[in-house]
Amino acid sequence: MGKTFKFTLISLIIIIAFLMSSCGQATPQTIKIGVNAPLTGDIPKVGEGSKYAAEMWLEEVNGAGGLEIGGKKYQVELVIEDNESKAESAVAANTKMITQDEVLIIIGPQASKQAVPAGQVANDNSTPMISPWSTNPNTTLDRPWVFRACFLDDFQGPAVANFVTDEFGFTKAAVLYDIASDYPKGLAEFFKSAWEGLHGAGSVVAYESFTTKDTDFSAQLTKIRESGAEFLFTPQYYNEVALIAQQAHQLGFDSPIMGSDSWGSAELVPLCGEDCYGQFFTTHYAAAGATGATKAFIDAYTEKHGYVPDDVAALTWDAFNLAKQAMQDCGTITGDIAADRTCVKDALSKVTGFEGITGTMTFTPGSGDPSKCAVIVKINDKGEFTFYKQSCP
Amino acid sequence: MKSTIDNSSPTPRKGIRRYWSSFRQFFAQTPLLGWLFGLLLASILENLIGYSLARTIGLSKPPVLFGVDIALKTPHLLPSSLLYDLVIYIIPIVLVVRFLTPLANRLAAGLLRSPMWLSALVHMALLYATLYLWTNVNDYRALVSKLMMVSIIITLSLNVVNGYMGEFSCSHPGFIALGAYIASLVTVGLFVGGDFGFILLPKFLAPFVFPVALILGGAVAALGALLVAFPSFRTRGDYLAIISLAFMFIVKSLFENLEPLGGARGFGNQPNLATLPVVFIWTMLSIWIINNFVQSTMGKALNAVRDNELAADAMTVDTRKTKMVTFLFAAFWAGVAGGLFAHVIRYVNPGTFGLQKLAEVLAMVYFGGLNSVIGSIVGAVGYNLLSEMLRPLELLKWIIIPLLLILVMIFRPTGLIAFREFDLRKILQPKVSPKIEEVENVPPAS
Structure with a gap:
C-alpha cells in the first residue's frame, strides 16, 4: 500500500469536511437556555412534561420573531440534557451546559435529589438556575444563583393544616407517608408540626410510615382507623394514593383523605377511580375551570400532546416565563456571558408580582424561593380537579 | 509477535484486511511511552489552537468528548467535529507515533534499566500531564x-x-x-x-x-x-x-x-x-x-x-x-x-x-x-x-x-x-529493540 494513497485519502476527507462544514456558519446572536430534565430513569413522565412545556414555550417565542430585549429581538435556542434521574448525571449535564454550551440560564432539574447537587454546580459556576419543581429547602439555601418556581413544603404543610381546621373543624389527624422518599417525608413532618401547633401535642393520633414500592398498607390503615383519626393526610405519589384510598375504604375508613401536590397527576383518577372522588389536595394550579393564560396553556398543551398537563409542565412553563421576565428586566444582552448571567440573576431576585399560570410570584432579594399561593383542589364526582379555595402566605 | 499472525499466509491479503494488518503492524512497534508522547502533543495542541480551530470550522467551542455528543445532537456538524478530531488528535498522534517511535523505544529501554518505580513514575507523570491539559479545556x-x-x-x-x-x-x-x-x-x-x-x-x-x-x-x-x-x-x-x-x-x-x-x-x-x-x-x-x-x-x-x-x-x-x-x-x-x-x-x-x-x-x-x-x-x-x-x-x-x-x-x-x-x-518495555526498527513495508517473516 502506497503512502500516496493514504495522503490522498486524508486530504480528500479534509476537503470534504471543509466543504460541508462551511454550510453551517454565520449564526446570528442567539440566547441559549439549558433544560436539565429526567427524560429517562425513574420519572420519565416528569421529563416528558418539562420537555413538552419547554418546546411549546420555544415555539411561541421564536414564532413571534424572537425574544425582545431592550428593543432588539433575539432567537432562543434550547439545550436539552437528560439527567437520567441520577444525581451524578444531573451534575454532569449542568457542568456541560454551563462550560460547553454556555447557556445563559438553566431550567431544571425537577426532582430534589438532582436539583440539590446541580444547584451547587450552578452556584459555583455563577450561572442562574430555576428549578421548577424541587421543594427541598437545600436546593436554594445559601445559593444566590439558584431559584425555584414552586412553593416549599414548609408552606404547603401548614396550608393543609389550616385548610382542614377551617373547613372541617377536625382536631385529630392521621398521617401515612413513605419514609424512604424525601418529599413525602419532609411534608409529613411539616404538616405534623403545623397541626400540633394548632391543636396541641398528641393531636396527630397516628403517624404511620412505609417504604417505597410497598403495595399493602392494611396494617398501617388498621392502626389509623383504630386511632380515631378524623381524617388522613397522605402526601404520596398518584400510584400509591390509589392503593391507599382503595384499601382505606375496604377497611372501613370513610373519613376524608387529604393530599398534597404530588397527587396532581393525570394518572390519579384513572388508577384510583371513585375512591378518590370528593377528596381534597393542595397543589400549584387547578386544570378544570381555569381561566385566562392558564386556560390558554392547558388548551394548547392538550391539543398538542393529547392529555391535560400536570403541574410539572405548568411550573416549567412558569420557570421559562420567569427567565424571560428577568432577561427583559435586564435590559440588554451584551454577549459577554458572565456579565449577562450576573444581570439575569440580579433581575430574577427582584421579580415582583410575576403573573404565572400557577399563581402570582414575588421574589425577595437574598432568597431564591418565591412567595406564592397554594391552590386547594377538590376531585369532583366526574373525577376532575376543580378549584376549591386558595391558601396564601 | 501476536500482531503478525494475520500476515503469516504466503499470499498477500487483499482489501481492508491488508490495510488492517499493516495498520496494526505500524502501531505494534510503539511502546506506551510513544503513545503518551502522542497524547501529550495532542492535548498541548488543543490548548494552543483548539479554540481558534473550532471557531474556523464552524463549531462554537472545542468538542468535549471527541464530538460524539455534537454529532448526535446536530448531525450537520459531524464533518466539522470529525475534522477537529483529525487535526487535533489523530494526525498529531500518528505523526508522533510514526517519527518518535525509535526515540520512544530507546527512551523506554533506557528507563527499563533504571528502577521500575522510576519508569512507572515517569509514565504516570506523562499521563497526568496529558489528563491535566485535556481537562484544562473544559x-x-x-x-x-x-x-x-x-x-x-x-x-x-x-x-x-x-x-x-x-x-x-x-x-x-x-x-x-x-x-x-x-x-x-x-x-x-x-x-x-x-x-x-x-x-x-x-x-x-x-x-x-x-x-x-x-x-x-x-x-x-x-x-x-x-x-x-x-x-x-x-x-x-x-x-x-x-x-x-x-x-x-x-x-x-x-x-x-x-x-x-x-x-x-x-x-x-x-x-x-x-x-x-x-x-x-x-x-x-x-x-x-x-x-x-x-x-x-x-x-x-x-x-x-x-x-x-x-x-x-x-x-x-x-x-x-x-x-x-x-x-x-x-x-x-x-x-x-x-x-x-x-x-x-x-x-x-x-x-x-x-x-x-x-x-x-x-x-x-x-x-x-x-x-x-x-x-x-x-x-x-x-x-x-x-x-x-x-x-x-x-x-x-x-x-x-x-x-x-x-x-x-x-x-x-x-x-x-x-x-x-x-x-x-x-507494558512499559520498548516494543522493538532499537536495532531492528525501520523496516518499512516489508511483510514480517514470522
Whole structure:
C-alpha cells in the first residue's frame, strides 16, 4: 500500500469536511437556555412534561420573531440534557451546559435529589438556575444563583393544616407517608408540626410510615382507623394514593383523605377511580375551570400532546416565563456571558408580582424561593380537579 | 509477535484486511511511552489552537468528548467535529507515533534499566500531564474524568471478589455508600459545620485530613464487609449473592432512616476536596495496590479457591482466611471510592446506592473482563465514556448499551480483556529493540 494513497485519502476527507462544514456558519446572536430534565430513569413522565412545556414555550417565542430585549429581538435556542434521574448525571449535564454550551440560564432539574447537587454546580459556576419543581429547602439555601418556581413544603404543610381546621373543624389527624422518599417525608413532618401547633401535642393520633414500592398498607390503615383519626393526610405519589384510598375504604375508613401536590397527576383518577372522588389536595394550579393564560396553556398543551398537563409542565412553563421576565428586566444582552448571567440573576431576585399560570410570584432579594399561593383542589364526582379555595402566605 | 499472525499466509491479503494488518503492524512497534508522547502533543495542541480551530470550522467551542455528543445532537456538524478530531488528535498522534517511535523505544529501554518505580513514575507523570491539559479545556471533561477514575477503583475492587475470587457479591453499592457517608461526615463535620456540632478546623488543613477521611470511610466499609462475611462465607454461589444483596438494602435503609445525616433528603455541602490530582493519585494507588494484591501469594490462593475450594483446602490454603481478607480488602477500596465519589458530586443520597448502581458496577466488571486489572480499567473507562457520549440519545442509549453488553457476553463471555495479568514491565518495555526498527513495508517473516 502506497503512502500516496493514504495522503490522498486524508486530504480528500479534509476537503470534504471543509466543504460541508462551511454550510453551517454565520449564526446570528442567539440566547441559549439549558433544560436539565429526567427524560429517562425513574420519572420519565416528569421529563416528558418539562420537555413538552419547554418546546411549546420555544415555539411561541421564536414564532413571534424572537425574544425582545431592550428593543432588539433575539432567537432562543434550547439545550436539552437528560439527567437520567441520577444525581451524578444531573451534575454532569449542568457542568456541560454551563462550560460547553454556555447557556445563559438553566431550567431544571425537577426532582430534589438532582436539583440539590446541580444547584451547587450552578452556584459555583455563577450561572442562574430555576428549578421548577424541587421543594427541598437545600436546593436554594445559601445559593444566590439558584431559584425555584414552586412553593416549599414548609408552606404547603401548614396550608393543609389550616385548610382542614377551617373547613372541617377536625382536631385529630392521621398521617401515612413513605419514609424512604424525601418529599413525602419532609411534608409529613411539616404538616405534623403545623397541626400540633394548632391543636396541641398528641393531636396527630397516628403517624404511620412505609417504604417505597410497598403495595399493602392494611396494617398501617388498621392502626389509623383504630386511632380515631378524623381524617388522613397522605402526601404520596398518584400510584400509591390509589392503593391507599382503595384499601382505606375496604377497611372501613370513610373519613376524608387529604393530599398534597404530588397527587396532581393525570394518572390519579384513572388508577384510583371513585375512591378518590370528593377528596381534597393542595397543589400549584387547578386544570378544570381555569381561566385566562392558564386556560390558554392547558388548551394548547392538550391539543398538542393529547392529555391535560400536570403541574410539572405548568411550573416549567412558569420557570421559562420567569427567565424571560428577568432577561427583559435586564435590559440588554451584551454577549459577554458572565456579565449577562450576573444581570439575569440580579433581575430574577427582584421579580415582583410575576403573573404565572400557577399563581402570582414575588421574589425577595437574598432568597431564591418565591412567595406564592397554594391552590386547594377538590376531585369532583366526574373525577376532575376543580378549584376549591386558595391558601396564601 | 501476536500482531503478525494475520500476515503469516504466503499470499498477500487483499482489501481492508491488508490495510488492517499493516495498520496494526505500524502501531505494534510503539511502546506506551510513544503513545503518551502522542497524547501529550495532542492535548498541548488543543490548548494552543483548539479554540481558534473550532471557531474556523464552524463549531462554537472545542468538542468535549471527541464530538460524539455534537454529532448526535446536530448531525450537520459531524464533518466539522470529525475534522477537529483529525487535526487535533489523530494526525498529531500518528505523526508522533510514526517519527518518535525509535526515540520512544530507546527512551523506554533506557528507563527499563533504571528502577521500575522510576519508569512507572515517569509514565504516570506523562499521563497526568496529558489528563491535566485535556481537562484544562473544559470543566465538564474534568468532571467526567474524575467520575471515570472513581469508577476504575470501584470496578477493580469488585473484580477482586467477582473475578479473582469467583464469588458473586452484590453488596458493593452498600460499601460505596458507607465510605461516602463516613468520609463526608468527617469533612463536613470538621470543615463545614452546619447541622453538626463538631469542632471546626481551619480550612487549610482540609486537604491533609481528606486522605484520613477516605481511609476511615474505607475502614468502616471493611467493617461492614465483616458483617456480611461472617454468615455468608459458610455458603457459596447464589446464597452469597442473596446475602450481599440484602446487605446492600440494609445499608440503603439505614441511611434513609438516619435523620442526622439527612435521611432520604441526602447529605450535601461537601468541601471541594476531590480535585483532579487527588483523584488521580488515589486511582493510581488503588491500581498499584490491588494489582500487587492479586499477584501476591494471597492472590494465587484466591484463584485456587475460585477454581476448586476443596482442592485448595487440601493443598493447605487457608480458604476461610483468604476469602475473608479479600472481601474486606475489596470493601475497603469500594469505601475509598465512595468517599471520592461523594466529594466529586458534593452530595450523596441513599437512593444513589441502589439496584441501579449495582447494575452499573456489575456491567463495568463483566464488560471489561473478569480476573484482569486492565480489563477493569477498560471496562470502567469504556462504560463511562460510552454512557456520557450517548446521553443525547436519551431512551436509545438504554437500548444500545445493554445490547453491547449482550454482544460482549456472546462473543467474549468473560469480558473484553479477561484473565490477563497486569505486568508492568511488559507494558512499559520498548516494543522493538532499537536495532531492528525501520523496516518499512516489508511483510514480517514470522
